Amino acid sequence: xxxxxxxxxxxxxxxxxxxDMPPPPLRPFQKLAKKQRALEILSRLKVxxxxxxxxxxxxxxxxxxxxxxxxxxxxxxxxxxVTPALFQRFPxxxxxxxxxxxxxxELVRSTGFYRNKAKNIQAAAHKIVTAFDGEVPKTMAxxxxxxxxxxxxxxxxxxxxxxxxxxxxxxxxVKRISALLGLTKQTEPVKxxxxxxxxxxxxxxxxxxxxxxxxxxxxxxxxxxxxxxCELLDVCPGAAKVRxxxxxxxxxxxxxxxKASVGEM
Ligand code: SF4
Numbered sequence: 001x002x003x004x005x006x007x008x009x010x011x012x013x014x015x016x017x018x019x020d021m022p023p024p025p026l027r028p029f030q031k032l033a034k035k036q037r038a039l040e041i042l043s044r045l046k047v048x049x050x051x052x053x054x055x056x057x058x059x060x061x062x063x064x065x066x067x068x069x070x071x072x073x074x075x076x077x078x079x080x081x082v083t084p085a086l087f088q089r090f091p092x093x094x095x096x097x098x099x100x101x102x103x104x105x106e107l108v109r110s111t112g113f114y115r116n117k118a119k120n121i122q123a124a125a126h127k128i129v130t131a132f133d134g135e136v137p138k139t140m141a142x143x144x145x146x147x148x149x150x151x152x153x154x155x156x157x158x159x160x161x162x163x164x165x166x167x168x169x170x171x172x173x174v175k176r177i178s179a180l181l182g183l184t185k186q187t188e189p190v191k192x193x194x195x196x197x198x199x200x201x202x203x204x205x206x207x208x209x210x211x212x213x214x215x216x217x218x219x220x221x222x223x224x225x226x227x228x229x230c231e232l233l234d235v236c237p238g239a240a241k242v243r244x245x246x247x248x249x250x251x252x253x254x255x256x257x258x259k260a261s262v263g264e265m
Contacts, residue, residue, distance in 0.1 A: 018047050018231050025246045027234035037235055038183055038199035045211040048231055052207040052214075054160040057083055061136035061161035062093045062128065065146075066121050068153045074111040082111055093134050096125035120148025140166040151190060159206035168196040169209040173216030180220065180238030 021027065032040060055076040058064040063083070070079045086107045090096045096104070105118040124146040128136060136157060137143050143154035155169040168174070170189040174196075178184050184195040200208055219226045227233055227242040234243075 018044060021231075024230055024233035025228050025243075025250070029240075029243060030235050032235060034183060035199050037181070038196075040235055041181055041183075041232055042200060042204055042208060044231055044235075045208070045215065049211045049214045052210040054156065054210070055213075056080065056156075058161075059087070060092065061157060062096070062125065063087055063091075064161050065124065065136055065149065065153065065157045066096065068156045069121055069124070069148050070108055070111045070117055072117070073113060078111055082108055093125040093128040093136075096121060097129045099125075117148070123147035124149055136161065138162050138164060151193065155206065155209075165202050165205045168193045168200070168205045170196070171209070171213065172222075173213045173220075174209050176222060177212050177216055177220050180225075180236060181232065182237035 030037075030040075054064070056064065056067040056071060057080045058067050066086070067079050067083050070082065086104075089107065090099050090104070099122060101118060101122060104122060105114050108114045108117050108121070111117060127146050128134060131145075132142070137146075138158065140151065140154050140158065143149050143157060144151060149157075151167055152169055152171065155167045158164040158166050159169070170178075170193045175184075175187070175189060175192050178192060178196060179187075183199055184192045186192045186195055196208065197205065215232075216222070219230050220232075225239075227236070227239040228246060230236070230239070233239055
């Protein structure tokens with residue numbers, strides 16, 4: 001039986017089948033109102049991916065903020081390789097603010113866009129020290145005043161470091177899959193976020209994002225989504241063509257069987 005996503009297995013696990021349900025291709029499409037569909041998907045995602053931890057390694061809010069900034073255009077696994085040495089040398093906001101910029105750049109180089117990332121990390125740390133007494137602020141309004149910190153990073157920090165849900169983290173997986181699931185027609189992350197906030201319970205805003213990221217890695221991949229194995233197939237408007245093709249193939253199979261049984265008579 002496949003393992004649920006976890007740090008140990010790199011979040012690559014295939015989701016578990018839902019109890020008491022036929023395999024996805026055999027389920028009839030359920031035409032649900034948007035909010036009802038969002039809640040149905042949310043409850044299935046919770047069964048498919050029971051654990052929803054943040055996949056970045058950190059031991060303090062400032063470390064989580066830095067790791068999230070480094071994760072832009074980079075994998076979490078790569079970031080987790082870089083941060084142990086980074087945080088050993090510069091463990092808190094004061095150390096990061098006073099860091100030698102070239103040394104900082106060198107430590108984060110492999111995450112890409114390293115000059116910009118190092119500059120923003122240092123500037124954000126400096127502002128945390130000078131404007132917030134060395135503590136990462138706990139509101140969206142304050143966090144997004146930090147250089148290099150936009151809503152996505154702020155949402156991750158607020159949810160995982162402080163248990164505060166001010167928004168939905170929208171990355172490429174969340175944007176793409178939420179659109180396939182018919183929950184938004186928007187393309188700008190901020191507008192996608194607003195749509196999702198209207199549909200989902202506030203306490204689930206962050207775990208929705210994490211679970212969709214798992215799903216985007218394990219099943220609904222950008223290049224070749226595995227719709228016929230997907231537990232969301234019967235509630236996913238974006239898979240209409242796949243369902244039609246599967247229905248045609250099933251009908252052709254049934255017709256062949258019927259013809260063969262007539263021939264045997
Ligand atoms: S049915 Fe297909 S498109 Fe829809 S969420 Fe699943 S894998 Fe993605």
